[in-house]
Amino acid sequence: MSDTCVATYRLYDDRADFHKKAESIAVGLTVGSWTDIPETKKASMQKHLGRVVDVHIHESDVPNERYADVRIAYPDVNFSRDIPALLVTVFGKLSMDGRVKLLDLDWSSTFQQAFSGPKFGIAGIREQLGVHNRPLLMSIFKSVIGHDLSALREQFHQQALGGVDLIKDDEILFENPLTPIQDRVKVCLEAAKQVEEETGKKLLYAANLTGPTFELRDQARRAIDAGANALLFNVLSYGYDALHGLSSDPDISVPIMAHPAMAGALYPSPHYGISARLLLGKLLRLAGADFVLFPSPYGSVTMPQEDTQGIREACLDTDRPMKQSFPVPSAGIHPGLVPLIIRDFGIDVVVNAGGGVHGHPLGAAGGGQAFVQAIDAVLQGTSLKDYAQNHEALHHAIQIWGTKE
Template sequence: MSRCTATYRLYDDKADFRKKAESIAVGMTVGSWTELPQAKRESMQKHLGEVLQVDVHEPEGAAPGERYADVTIAYPDINFSRDIPALLVTVFGKISMDGKIKLNRLGFSDHFVQGFPGPKFGIAGIRDILGVHDRPLLMSIFKSVIGLNADELREQFLRQALAGVDLIKDDEILFENELTPIEKRVEVCLKAAEAAQKETGKKLLYAANLTGPTSSLKSQAKKAIGAGANALLFNVLSYGYDVLHELSSDPEINVPIAAHPALAGAFYPSPHYGISASVLLGQLMRLAGADLVLFPSPYGSVTMPKAENMAIRDELISRELPMKASMPVPSAGIHPGLVPLILRDFGTDVVVNAGGGIHGHPMGTEAGGRAFVQAIAAAQQSIPLAQYAEDGHPELKAALDAWGGER
């Protein structure tokens, strides 16, 4: 019997967690069991959920509110259609509202996973496009773009491109607007990218923000691709995972998709409720086909505990899934001094992603990008940043002076 699993953390000072787990396993599948006649039980057996594990954590002298259990339940695939909405409603629909319960992990059956082609490009595919295989990638974020016209946008794009970044992404709060509709943004920015490439010799991906009514997203994406778009940015959680899945599995949408974590904080930070960051931004983003996944780093301004960050990364690259790996993009408050930390924690398969850390550089945007390029080069060679900075890299030196080095 093919089954998906869900692991929850339940907090309760007194509950019989085993009983509670059984009631979830029955209640979220066949509804009732003990009352069923024997013949009915036989036909229902294949639909019945099963408690696989109950680990009660009850330290001696635990204060009120500290007692919890990690519970894993298996749900027969036969009960739900092979899509993320059905899976989520099955494993966390009603019970999300029933006391202190957090969904901490999913386990996908082979059968379920086969419904998901996953990322079209993934880490290797993005590297192939850019022709960069041996170092972390560098992404720059448009800043303060609301109200800018196409010329102003082009100007900001060019400065970032000349800095030598590999990817540039739209601000996630830039929606369809009259000044810079997506096909126009793509057109002016990619022209600027070409101009910059003549100077830098570097290829560049520009992730344009895909917005608007759900039913128009595919045509918007194709319009953008028609105008030359070579990547897309998408606010997945405001639309739903299934929308990303449909976009990523459309053969005509043949560019990498970067998933933005906007709204994720409504789900993951509470210990008692919601969905863990590794399910939300790790397992489900990859399943739905995100080639790159942004999430708050443990280093910068908007922070997430490091263990959760590592759990996201593990899910994005885990070999347990047959699909391509998604590129982790720890974000927010990143400055060059943090680069060695990022590489230590994530290895080479990571995107160093900066907004303020590039645009806010004391010597300007171009210098801001170069400081990161230098920091990555130093970290790759295990040269201390301060030493590398002194060694003829004034942009890195200015960044370290402004924001500090490794912490």
Template sequence: MNSYCVATYRCYDDKADFHKKAQSIAVGLTVGSWTDLPAAKQKEMEKHLGQVLSVDVTEPPGGGESAEGGTGRYADIRIAYPDANFSADIPALLVTVFGKLSMDGKIKLIDLHFSPSFMSRFAGPKYGIEGVRDLLGVHDRPLLMSIFKSVIGHDLDELTRQFYGQAAGGVDLIKDDEILFENPLTPIEKRVEACMEAARRAKAETGQQLLYAVNVTGPASKLADQAKRAIGAGANALLFNVLAYGFDTLRELSADPDIRVPIAAHPALAGALYPSPHYGIAASVLLGKLMRLAGADLVLFPSPYGSVVMPKEENMAIRHALVTDRLEADYGYRAPGDDGAVPVSPLRASFPVPSAGIHPGLVPWIVRDFGTDVVVNAGGGVHGHPMGAAAGGRAFRQAIDAVAAGIPLEEYGKSHAELGAAVERWGAKS
């Protein structure tokens, strides 16, 4: 039986015959031509032919100009692409479904469904949510990640001091800044050694295990070597700017048997791709489905709460893509060859890490939206705490405890000084 991956496009055009356009995509991006083929050849080529699954046209309510240019008339078009047409890797799939087509007018890739057969070629996250929790010994609450306040131009002593300040507050993960590259002041192996030593000192006081996600950077073919050197120096997690290197490079790092630490995917450059309504790739595909498929154990993305804002429904769509163990939400239609069974995801779940502008007062909102399988990620909310970074970490942990106990932050803050100070500084939205 043939197997298909399914792409959903939103396509804006004031006048196009969208059904005709859908047919031309399904043929043009697969067998090239169809109606002029002899019947015998058609029979032979049918297994390579793209299939139009649905065309849902939305006519503009008024029929006039919308605020976005044009009338706002669009169609959501679903096309099934035979797995037989591409190799089982993300570059081949993306080039097939959105290579040339991305340049063909106002069109956005809004969903992408991987066939069970295609997915079976991917190992996905090596640790995932449960694996990361196992490493930290924390299973019952949201995790807490913090980031350095500033890194460029700082030497090892300064960086280690910052690291210790964060670690002392009881955070679970600390990540490098994504713009910290190989540099003479804090080269990766020395940085890992110094920071992991600070982590050990902090653990002696807090009892808290800690993952340090060190930024893997530089020439593409040397990334795995660099990661292994960092791990050799003691690194127990990696940070990776996935979109600067492509999804297959993440997959290779994640699948490497010698890289036995979780990988946190940074969304750097993602804003060049997801925010336009007319062009690009939806955040749920880019930072959700593809990151998980490629093996990210944790995925950072702009939260709907803070300074870098992504609409809440997009955040929820990313979350769903990262954590769901059932794939029915991708369906709503039957792909050719689909036997109707609801497949269970063969991939471990990735930890969602909504980021930017997070302070302790937002923890109730984060838990309400994401549940406990979330990483609360803070920079200014830790370092900007009136009593210092360690107190900032403690304020977040207290906020997490308060939410677990069902106690409003303002009330919990009365008996927990750090949280109280944070709520006074930033407010609380509980």
């Protein structure tokens, strides 16, 4: 039975017979009832039957803490090769059946064949930017709502001057009359070109792709026609398959950045939902995200290290025939955290900052420079404090935010 998808669940129950429960899931979510099937049909139904792989029971005296990690194999033949079908099969009804969390999915190579993953991936994006041996640096618009095109252009210009590789829209900047996507792509990429002429530095701008589901592809093409060289997308509010539809469209020839908006409704509970690693790591990469944003383990809005490392592994894992996704730990990032980020994530990471760029006393350009200097220092094996002695932007940043190294 190689062509199956194995789902790992954590089931909580004070009293249940977990082996029996696992069996009832394996049968109930596939053929319905095995005993009701006539003997003459059993041979042909066997290939549709779910199978319990294993059950690991964690006994505990703490109330509500008795649980089991259960793995169940679902035959591929039961579902079509798309993420909605996979999720509905393994967790559609089951999600509503008591305290149960979906921890992991391990699909078959046959299922995998329907997905080509990220179109560019880490290597392709490094190629586009001409940056190979260091983390990438991204900054986010500070404030976007209510600003007009010239204000956005100016913000973009200041950020670009700091030496960042990527600039992204805020995820709450939707299609609006003041800064429609085609117009803001135009003015921002003019600013990018202007800076590139001065510095020789290339830059990707991820414009937020929003609006009605069935118009997303047209909207993406319009943005690309206007010059967009990357897109930001709130995947979870549209479903993974919308991302897959975008990433697998040959006309949508730019990297896609997946924003984790709404993810906190799904991953943080120990008892319900979907693990962060699966939700934001494995499934976003499968659906074709070139960049995967998630809360960093350091900042204001934090995610536990175990989860952020799980996402990182899912983004970089080489077991699957897919390009790698760039992990982008986000929120509360300042230059003093760069040593930790590189320690925890290596150089295949995007250092992503908002307040840590815009809150710099020398402005957004100075903020970007401070990050560039922090990255240089770490890669040279120098402490930030030492490096800051001859680097003004970093010096200011450390004075405000401190360092952790």
